[in-house]
Amino acid sequence: MLDRIDYALLRLLRKNARLPNKDLAEKTGIAPSTALERVRRMREARILLGYHAEIAPEAIGIGLQAMVSVRLARHSRALVDGFHRHLLGLPEVLACYHVAGADDFLAHVGVRDSEHLRQFTLAAFTEREEVAHIETRLIFEFQRNVDLPPQPGAD
Structure with missing residues (x-):
């Protein structure tokens, strides 16, 4: 089950998948190690399926x-x-x-x-x-x- 922090991370990544981990952590009010671990967990659970480049x-x-x-x-x-x-x-x-x-x-x-x-x-x-x-x-x-x-x- 995703909590509010996971949703906040997903919202940030959806808007900019290239956002550095330290910025993800800062914008969600968590430690960089926690942000890194949550994103890793969501990738492993196939919640985050990939990152895409928007091309003209x-x-x-x-x-x-x-x-x-x-x-x-x-x-x-x-x-x-x-x-x-x-x-x-x-x-x-x-x-x-x-x-x-x-x-x-x-x-x-x-x-x-x-x-x-x-x-x-x-x-x-x-x-x-x-x-x-x-x-x-x-x-x-x-x-x-x-x-x-x-x-x-x-x-």
């Missing part, structure tokens, strides 16, 4: 982003798992979500331009026999929320 899409050739909704024609564990692996293996897929509702997957994709998007969706989705329907929505702006939801049980 344009700097790596992404000129267009989209969300592609995918509906599968049939459902079985093997088909769903196989399609999920397929998505994760595509370099254009920035994130993928297995969802409930009318669609089965949402894929956040980053491509050079509209022609790249067209070619990518044809090859990655419409040419696959397990895919029954896709719908593409262009993303005009994307920004990650760095805040955490309130701590359970906190007032």
